[in-house]
Amino acid sequence: MPELPEVEVCKLGISPHIINQKVDDVIVRFWQLRWPIPKEVLTIKGEVLQRVERRSKYLMLVFESGTLLIHLGMSGTIRVVNDGVAVVKHDHFDLAFTNGNILRLNDPRRFGAVLWLPEHKDIDGVLSKLGPEPLSEAFNADYLFACAKGRKTPIKNFLMSNPVVVGVGNIYANEALFLAGILPTSLAGSISKRRITILVDTIKAVLESAISQGGTTLKDFTQADGKPGYFAQSLNVYGRGGEPCLVCETELTEIRQSNRTTVYCKKCQKK
Numbered sequence: 001m002p003e004l005p006e007v008e009v010c011k012l013g014i015s016p017h018i019i020n021q022k023v024d025d026v027i028v029r030f031w032q033l034r035w036p037i038p039k040e041v042l043t044i045k046g047e048v049l050q051r052v053e054r055r056s057k058y059l060m061l062v063f064e065s066g067t068l069l070i071h072l073g074m075s076g077t078i079r080v081v082n083d084g085v086a087v088v089k090h091d092h093f094d095l096a097f098t099n100g101n102i103l104r105l106n107d108p109r110r111f112g113a114v115l116w117l118p119e120h121k122d123i124d125g126v127l128s129k130l131g132p133e134p135l136s137e138a139f140n141a142d143y144l145f146a147c148a149k150g151r152k153t154p155i156k157n158f159l160m161s162n163p164v165v166v167g168v169g170n171i172y173a174n175e176a177l178f179l180a181g182i183l184p185t186s187l188a189g190s191i192s193k194r195r196i197t198i199l200v201d202t203i204k205a206v207l208e209s210a211i212s213q214g215g216t217t218l219k220d221f222t223q224a225d226g227k228p229g230y231f232a233q234s235l236n237v238y239g240r241g242g243e244p245c246l247v248c249e250t251e252l253t254e255i256r257q258s259n260r261t262t263v264y265c266k267k268c269q270k271k
Helices: 005-017 039-046 143-150 155-159 169-182 191-214
Strands: 023-028 049-053 057-061 066-071 077-082 092-098 101-106 114-120 253-257 260-264
Touching: 005 049, 005 057, 005 077, 005 101, 005 191, 023 039, 039 066, 039 114, 143 155, 143 191, 155 169, 169 191, 169 260
Parallel strands: none
Antiparallel strands: 023 092, 049 057, 057 066, 066 114, 077 101, 092 101, 253 260
16 A cells, blocks of 8 residues: 555655646546545636645645545555556546646555545545644654553554554554564553654654655555655565564564554564
């Protein structure tokens, strides 16, 4: 699944090609993704795209009349292509611009979403329940320590809870906990303020590094220009269960937490 760095890379990649451009056509080839695509998306034909933002894993295309939300789901990709590029299987949604560029969503598993916020109002509460962005000042040690107080949830699951913080997905939770030296099974409420401070700083550093390297190449993800990301070359634990730890050479342990893969080092990571 594309995680926060991948979506941020998409945002940066598509923006120069579509910002300040007028929508020439809106093409919906398959209306039922994770949720039905609202008919209102057709009304942005003729409008100019003012800017592209990101909230959690949602791309936000801001027009005068409202905001178009795009979520890539489990296997979605989004590209800017020219109007001569042929449509292929699972190309479900296009925004065609008058400059000849097309923003195209391909989603084989159809777990993604195209939603509309009329007048930029979050009527259905899609964004309202999301916690702070991990790279923002609002996500800090004081905040996370207060949220964790008394919580008996394993710290990895806690970090992946969107009401707590958005975008620290499975890959980056594994990596940050390893680098912070914290066992992913440790209860969130049991971790000291000092270690929470280290964890917050580590999460920010891991995400910033992933963004700068173009995201993580896993399964279907490639950047908006079609090139793969390179952060996968830097993974310390994720996807390496049973292999030696890069620090101490202890065999890495792989378990399942909430149906997600967790990999950690018994020697380097402590409760």
